[in-house]
Amino acid sequence: MTEVQQQGQQGPVSHAIRLEEINKSFGAVHANADVSLAVGAGEIHAIVGENGAGKSTLMSILYGFYSADSGRIFVADSEVEISDSKKAIQLGIGMVHQHFMLVENFTVLENIVLGAESHWSLTASLSNARRRLQEISDTYGLSVDLNALISDLPVGLQQRVEILKALYRGARILILDEPTGVLTPQEVDQLFAILRTLKQQGVSVLLITHKLQEVIAISDRVSVMRGGRMVDTLNTASTNREELAELMVGRKVLLRVDKESAKPEKVLLATRHLTWLDESGVPRLDDVCFEVRAGEIVGIAGVSGNGQTELLRVLSGMLDVQRGSVEIDGTTIDSKQQMTPKQVRHLGVGHVAEDRHRDGMVGAFEAQETAIMGFQDEPEFNRSGLLDRAVINQHCVDLMEEFDVRPAAPTLKSGGFSGGNQQKLVIAREMAPKPKILLVGQPTRGVDIGAIEFIHQQIVALRDAGSAVLVVSVELEEILSLCDRILVMSEGRIVGDVLASETDARSLGLMMSISRSGEQQQQQEPLQ
Amino acid sequence: MSKRAKLPVWADVALIPLINVSLAFLAAGVVVALIGENPLAAVEVLVRGAFGYDEGVGYTLYYTTNFIFTGLAVAVAFHAGLFNIGGEGQAYIGGLGVGLVCLALDHLMPWWMLLPLAVGAGMLFGAAWAFIPGYLQAYRGSHVVITTIMFNFIASALMVYLLVNVLIKPGQMAPETRDIADSASLPLMHEIFAQFGIKITQTPLNLSIFVALLAAFLVWVLIWRTRWGYAIRMIGHNESAAVYSGINPKKMVVVAMAISGSLAGLVAINEVMGAQGRIVLDFVAGSGFTGIAVALMGRNHPVGIILASLLFGALFQGGAELAFEFSTITRDLVVVIQGLVILFCGALAYMMRAPLERLFGLLSARATKSEESR
Numbered sequence: 001m002t003e004v005q006q007q008g009q010q011g012p013v014s015h016a017i018r019l020e021e022i023n024k025s026f027g028a029v030h031a032n033a034d035v036s037l038a039v040g041a042g043e044i045h046a047i048v049g050e051n052g053a054g055k056s057t058l059m060s061i062l063y064g065f066y067s068a069d070s071g072r073i074f075v076a077d078s079e080v081e082i083s084d085s086k087k088a089i090q091l092g093i094g095m096v097h098q099h100f101m102l103v104e105n106f107t108v109l110e111n112i113v114l115g116a117e118s119h120w121s122l123t124a125s126l127s128n129a130r131r132r133l134q135e136i137s138d139t140y141g142l143s144v145d146l147n148a149l150i151s152d153l154p155v156g157l158q159q160r161v162e163i164l165k166a167l168y169r170g171a172r173i174l175i176l177d178e179p180t181g182v183l184t185p186q187e188v189d190q191l192f193a194i195l196r197t198l199k200q201q202g203v204s205v206l207l208i209t210h211k212l213q214e215v216i217a218i219s220d221r222v223s224v225m226r227g228g229r230m231v232d233t234l235n236t237a238s239t240n241r242e243e244l245a246e247l248m249v250g251r252k253v254l255l256r257v258d259k260e261s262a263k264p265e266k267v268l269l270a271t272r273h274l275t276w277l278d279e280s281g282v283p284r285l286d287d288v289c290f291e292v293r294a295g296e297i298v299g300i301a302g303v304s305g306n307g308q309t310e311l312l313r314v315l316s317g318m319l320d321v322q323r324g325s326v327e328i329d330g331t332t333i334d335s336k337q338q339m340t341p342k343q344v345r346h347l348g349v350g351h352v353a354e355d356r357h358r359d360g361m362v363g364a365f366e367a368q369e370t371a372i373m374g375f376q377d378e379p380e381f382n383r384s385g386l387l388d389r390a391v392i393n394q395h396c397v398d399l400m401e402e403f404d405v406r407p408a409a410p411t412l413k414s415g416g417f418s419g420g421n422q423q424k425l426v427i428a429r430e431m432a433p434k435p436k437i438l439l440v441g442q443p444t445r446g447v448d449i450g451a452i453e454f455i456h457q458q459i460v461a462l463r464d465a466g467s468a469v470l471v472v473s474v475e476l477e478e479i480l481s482l483c484d485r486i487l488v489m490s491e492g493r494i495v496g497d498v499l500a501s502e503t504d505a506r507s508l509g510l511m512m513s514i515s516r517s518g519e520q521q522q523q524q525e526p527l528q
Numbered sequence: 529m530s531k532r533a534k535l536p537v538w539a540d541v542a543l544i545p546l547i548n549v550s551l552a553f554l555a556a557g558v559v560v561a562l563i564g565e566n567p568l569a570a571v572e573v574l575v576r577g578a579f580g581y582d583e584g585v586g587y588t589l590y591y592t593t594n595f596i597f598t599g600l601a602v603a604v605a606f607h608a609g610l611f612n613i614g615g616e617g618q619a620y621i622g623g624l625g626v627g628l629v630c631l632a633l634d635h636l637m638p639w640w641m642l643l644p645l646a647v648g649a650g651m652l653f654g655a656a657w658a659f660i661p662g663y664l665q666a667y668r669g670s671h672v673v674i675t676t677i678m679f680n681f682i683a684s685a686l687m688v689y690l691l692v693n694v695l696i697k698p699g700q701m702a703p704e705t706r707d708i709a710d711s712a713s714l715p716l717m718h719e720i721f722a723q724f725g726i727k728i729t730q731t732p733l734n735l736s737i738f739v740a741l742l743a744a745f746l747v748w749v750l751i752w753r754t755r756w757g758y759a760i761r762m763i764g765h766n767e768s769a770a771v772y773s774g775i776n777p778k779k780m781v782v783v784a785m786a787i788s789g790s791l792a793g794l795v796a797i798n799e800v801m802g803a804q805g806r807i808v809l810d811f812v813a814g815s816g817f818t819g820i821a822v823a824l825m826g827r828n829h830p831v832g833i834i835l836a837s838l839l840f841g842a843l844f845q846g847g848a849e850l851a852f853e854f855s856t857i858t859r860d861l862v863v864v865i866q867g868l869v870i871l872f873c874g875a876l877a878y879m880m881r882a883p884l885e886r887l888f889g890l891l892s893a894r895a896t897k898s899e900e901s902r
Contacts, residue, residue, distance in 0.1 A: 027534065318771050342774030351772070359772040362765045369758065373773040376758050386753045 015077060016041040016204040017062070017093075017173050022071035024057055031057040032068070033228045039173070044195055044205045046215040046236070049225035050248055050448035051418045055208050058225070059175050062206075063095050064088040075173075094166025098178040100158050102150045109133070109146040112165045129168070136167050141197045156187030163194065167203075174198065175206045180214055184303045185476075185509050192218050210449070212241040213477070224248055249450045255481075259460045261501075262484035264293035268468035269315070269437045273324035276310050276492075284310040286492040287324070292437070297459065297469040299483030299500070301476060301508050307492035308472045309354055312441050315470070316351040317344035318359075329436055345374055347437075350430035354441025354472060360426045363415025367405075368396035370414040371429050395432075403428035404454065419446035427455060431462060438462055441472045443482075456482055476505045488512055535885060541832070545825065545873060547880050549839070552872035556865040563856050570850060570857065577849025578842035584849070586717065586731025592834075592841030593733075593798045594619075594812075596740040598819025599837055600747045601654075601791035603828035605672075607751055608784035609764035614661060614676025615792040616816025617683030618654040622793025624687065625653030626800045627695070627705060627807040634712030639801075642712050646801050647739065647794065654793020655786040657683060662785025666778040672785065680816070691809055705807045714802040732803035739797055744830040747791070760784045792816060821866075824874040836873075843869065 015038045024032040032054045039045045049055045060066045062073070064082040073080055075091045082088050088095075102111050109126055112133065117125040130146060137143055144153075144160050153161070159179060166174055176195075180188045195205055195218060207219060215222050216236060223233040224247040231247050245253040269292040276285040284307050292298045300308055313319040315326060317339050325334035328347045333339050345351075351374075353359035361370045372381050372392055381392050396410040403424045405417070414422060423444070430438065443459065444452040459482065463469050473479050479486055480500055488496030488511040496511040535544075557567035578588045598615040605612035612618075629649040633642055661675035691703040707713075717733040751757040762770040763777045763784075770777050799811040818840055825839070826832030847862030872879075 316772075317774075340774055340776075341772060345774065353772055358766070358768050360769070362762055362769050364765050365761070373762075373769065376755050376773065382755065386749070387755060387758060389753070 015039065015074065016043070018074040018077075019058070019062070020072045020074070022058065022061060022073075023069045024061060024066060025069060030228050032061070035071070035225070035228075035230045037223060037230065037233070039204050039206060041172075041204055042199050042202045043221065044199055044207060044219045046207045046209060046219035046222040047225060048209060048212065048215055048222060048244060048248055050210075050450065051420060051446070052448075053225040053248070054228040055225055056177070057228075059095070059177065059206070059208060062088070063093060063175060089169050089171070092170055092172040093175065094163075094169060094171025094173065095175045096159065096162040096166060096177065096179060098181060100162055102158060102161060104151040105149065107147050107149055108144050108153070108161050108164075111150055111161060112146075112168050116169055133164065133168060136164065140167065140194065140201060142167075142194060154187070156183055156190060159183070159187075159191065160194070172202070173204045173206065175208070177208045178210070179207070180209065180211060186513070188214070212244050215244065216241060226250055245449055249448075251450075253449055254453055257456045257460060257481045260464070262296040262463065264296040264484075265466070266294055267291045267327075268294050268329050269470065270327040271315075271324065272327070274311075274314065274321070274326060275323040276314055276319065277322060278310075284492050285314065288492070288494055290487055290494055290497070292468040292470050294436075294466050294468050295463060296484045297463050297471060297482060299479040299486045300470065300472045300489055301479045301486055302474075302489035302512050304474045306489050306512075308441070308489055310492075311489070312351070312354055312439055312472055315344075315439055316349065317341040341374065342377065348433075348435050350433065350435030350438045352427050352430050352438070352440040352443065355445075356422055356426050361414045361422060363413065365414050366411050367400075367414050367417065367425060368392050368410035371396040371399055371410070371425060373429065375429075375433075399425065399428040399432060402432075403458070418448075420448040420451035423447050424451060424455065427458065431458060434462075434465070434467075436467055438467055438469045439472075440469065443471060443473065444475070444478060452478075476508055480505065480508070535881070535888060539884065539888070541827070544877070544880055544884065547884075548872045548877060549869065551880075552865075552869040555868050555872070559861070559864060559868075560857070563861070565854055565856055570854065573853045574843075574846035574850050576846075577853075578846035581729075583729040583731055584845055586729065586733040587845040587848075588838070588841045589737055590731060590733040590798070590803065590841075591815075591844045592837045593737045593740045594795050594815040595818055595822045595837035595840050596744060596834055597794045597798070598792055598815050599822030599826060599833040600743055600819075600830065601788045601816075602819045602823035603826070603830075603833060604747060604751070604760070604791060605784055605788040606823060606828050607757075607764050608760045608781060609767075610662075610665070610781065610784060610788075611673050612658065612676055612785065612788045612792075613673055613820065614658060614679050614789070614816070615795075615819045616812050616814070617676070617680035618657045618789040618792035619795035619812045619816050620680075620683045620687055620810075621657040622650040622654035622790075623796035623800045623807055623811060624690070625649035625651075625793065626796035627708075630708045630712060630801055631695075631705060634709040637712070639712050639714055643714070643797075643801070647797060650793040650796045651790035652793075654796075655790040658785045658789020658792070659782060662782040662789075665785070666781040684810075687807075688809065691807065695807060703809050707806045708801065710805075713805045714797070716802070734798065734802035736794075736798040736802045739794065741834070743791060743794060744834055748830045750787070756780075756783065756787075792819070821870040821874055824870075824877075839869070840866070 018038040020036050022032050022035040035054065035058055047055050057066065061068045062082065064085040064087055067083065073082060080091055082091065103114065109130060113125055113129045118128045119125045133146060142160055142164055144157055144164060150158060150161065163174065179191060183191060198205060209215060219236045221233060222236050222239065222244065224231045224244060226248060241255065245255060271288050271290055274285050274288040275283060278284050288311065300311065302308055310319065314321060318341055320338050321334050323335065325332050328344065328349060331347055357363065361373065372395065375381060381388055393410050397408065400408040405421050405424045405428065417425065440459065443455055447455065459469055471479065471483055483500050486498050486500050486503060486508065487494050488508060490512055553571065560567045560570045577584050579585055598619065601615045601618065602612055626646045626649055629646050630642060633645065657679060661672050661679055664670040664675050665672040695705045696703055697706040714734045714736055716730065718728050718730045721728050751761065759770065759775045759780045762773065762775060763780045767777045795812060795815055800807055804811055822833055822836040822840055826836035843866050847865060850857050851859045851862055
């Protein structure tokens with residue numbers, strides 16, 4: 001790694017990109033305050049920081065979405081003004097967004113050419129592009145079937161198309177926004193291999209992420225932002241995750257969950273041969289059997305899309321039980337005895353939905369309206385046929401205080417809160433009635449490190465109070481440190497049941513890749 | 529690119545619509561000038577026609593009443609994410625309900641006893657006519673836009689049949705029912721004023737405008753203060769979240785459509801029980817469609833809908849006056865002007881947003897600068 005790093009620094013251009021004293025305010029919010037940053041050619045530079053630290057604003061300034069209030073930008077040592085993203089592309093800056101900007105029913109080739117046609121005739125543009133893309137993929141070792149439809153490609157390859165798109169437009173500086181959020185561990189490895197090749201070819205990579213272990217694994221240098229300021233820039237080799245986390249949050253952070261060992265008691269939640277087929281007859285849940293006891297946290301590990309979503313939806317009553325049964329504290333739910341989400345709630349089940357934007361909240365609703373979702377019919381929130389605004393407001397204020405939701409403004413639109421505060425509000429809502437069983441999907445997706453610690457503590461506290469908790473997460477680290485027992489899901493089946501204390505990321509990764517035929521897919525070295 | 533500021537609420541709800549209406553009038557003025565008339569004179573006639581004398585005001589408010597009902601109908605469906613194009617048909621069938629109740633009971637009771645029954649019947653018939661498209665949307669996947677349009681035609685054909693063959697007053701040619709007894713039809717406004725010794729010109733304006741205002745208030749309560757409103761808004765924003773919250777989106781689609789239809793049905797209180805005093809052919813006269821523009825412009829909020837209804841009421845009445853005063857300006861041109869208002873306030877509602885945000889950004893930047901220099 002050091003060898004390449006030196007190579008990069010010895011290049012003819014001292015810095016591929018340099019930002020000096022960038023300032024940007026939105027009303028009263030100083031999103032970027034005197035931010036300076038320098039990235040060398042062929043350097044992988046990570047930028048870390050909590051939500052709202054100013055990373056996205058900084059990258060938006062670099063890519064021409066916003067213009068800075070003051071400050072200077074240098075590309076290859078000459079000062080530039082980036083008025084819009086077209087200008088950014090001309091300057092060789094490419095961006096791979098967290099949510100891909102691809103047309104699903106176009107081929108890879110059509111997507112790459114879209115907006116950068118070289119000729120008025122589409123056929124000519126496409127054949128020109130095909131030739132150039134061949135060169136590019138040879139140079140950078142990026143192979144994608146150019147004729148494949150985007151909708152047929154797995155996420156990892158879709159991301160590769162985004163990278164190709166940027167390179168096709170001549171990018172020498174590549175900004176990647178949370179690139180690993182949607183990838184499997186194997187795909188992450190492949191992405192990192194690509195980034196290393198790009199680096200060897202002198203391309204600078206700006207990596208925005210919140211996953212510190214990945215920062216350590218791939219970057220040369222790392223800059224930490226907090227509250228709109230650049231706190232520090234460090235050589236990755238001479239730092240560690242704990243130090244980075246502390247710089248990000250501004251105080252010592254516990255990365256491992258501090259908890260006593262579990263004292264499991266009677267079974268509160270069980271599934272018996274649970275099977276669920278989707279519309280095209282594909283089994284999303286395939287003969288799933290497990291039990292969760294009072295006083296334990298059971299985690300479901302697995303690459304996303306292997307049945308975890310369906311499992312949570314069936315358990316919470318959002319989907320009907322087709323075959324097999326679910327037992328909730330002695331009550332059986334099966335194909336003859338279905339239950340609505342409301343009835344399941346009344347059995348004492350709390351459900352933190354996996355995707356809060358899709359299920360768990362409504363962005364356009366006031367926070368206090370989000371705070372009663374699922375409880376809107378309860379007598380305590382209704383008086384003589386109308387929703388009791390005063391009680392609802394007080395309830396929301398209480399939740400916000402107990403779970404430290406900021407700002408504590410019940411009438412603010414839910415979408416106006418940061419991800420961490422949204423999630424805290426959702427978790428507060430689900431935990432408030434002290435559920436006997438708590439289902440949690442992705443407890444800390446899009447949540448700041450500081451809030452992660454808090455959310456984990458709350459989940460452990462609920463366990464210690466005698467509830468059964470089922471956690472679904474794609475973050476292995478989270479599963480390992482939060483849960484007492486871990487079930488591994490692959491292709492809708494439970495393929496492993498281990499104690500958290502007796503396993504590690506590596507063996508979980510191996511189990512996660514067990515396919516239906518019982519064979520293990522080719523497995524690369526998992527990340528440390 | 530200069531900095532943009534978030535607009536203050538007053539600019540959002542008042543300034544932008546005002547600018548849009550002005551732009552629409554400006555464009556309409558150009559059209560009038562092209563025809564060879566003086567736009568300023570035309571505006572004067574239009575405004576005076578709508579608000580200048582008591583008869584004009586009466587007609588303006590009479591139209592306004594219809595638009596409030598249909599605007600509310602569209603808005604309720606819209607909160608649930610449904611586009612109810614069928615206000616026209618629902619109002620027409622609502623008229624059947626109001627008419628039947630009034631004709632059956634008008635000799636038995638005075639208007640104030642009959643009114644609740646007529647309101648109930650109008651709402652029930654309107655709701656039933658919207659229930660079917662709602663059900664088809666929820667449980668059969670037939671798009672509500674298509675089915676409500678089809679139901680407008682069915683309603684129209686059905687009413688022609690009933691008026692020609694069944695309900696027609698015997699011994700006449702016009703397809704109308706007999707008149708509702710005077711004691712049972714809604715008092716016109718000039719009669720009420722006369723009771724207090726104030727003399728105003730007779731217009732079709734009647735008591736139902738108060739029913740409309742009450743309906744607007746109740747819709748506000750429904751949407752923002754009840755569980756049904758909560759559920760309606762949730763399925764409109766995010767159906768998946770509604771399922772998560774234990775709401776049955778299919779059921780709520782049907783409920784929202786039925787409420788929407790019942791509001792449209794109330795148009796008949798103004799027309800059948802009030803202005804006309806009988807069921808006549810095509811008494812809805814496009815109010816159902818105007819309701820779409822009204823809801824759009826009123827941002828689906830009852831207060832906005834009342835204001836937008838007033839604007840469209842004024843356009844209808846002032847426009848009629850305009851066509852009367854100028855021989856070159858026909859009824860069609862009045863429709864053009866209404867179209868321009870809909871275009872600027874509905875389709876291009878957000879056109880002025882970006883420039884205005886920049887303007888506010890510039891102003892606030894200047895304000896902070898002058899503060900700093902102090």
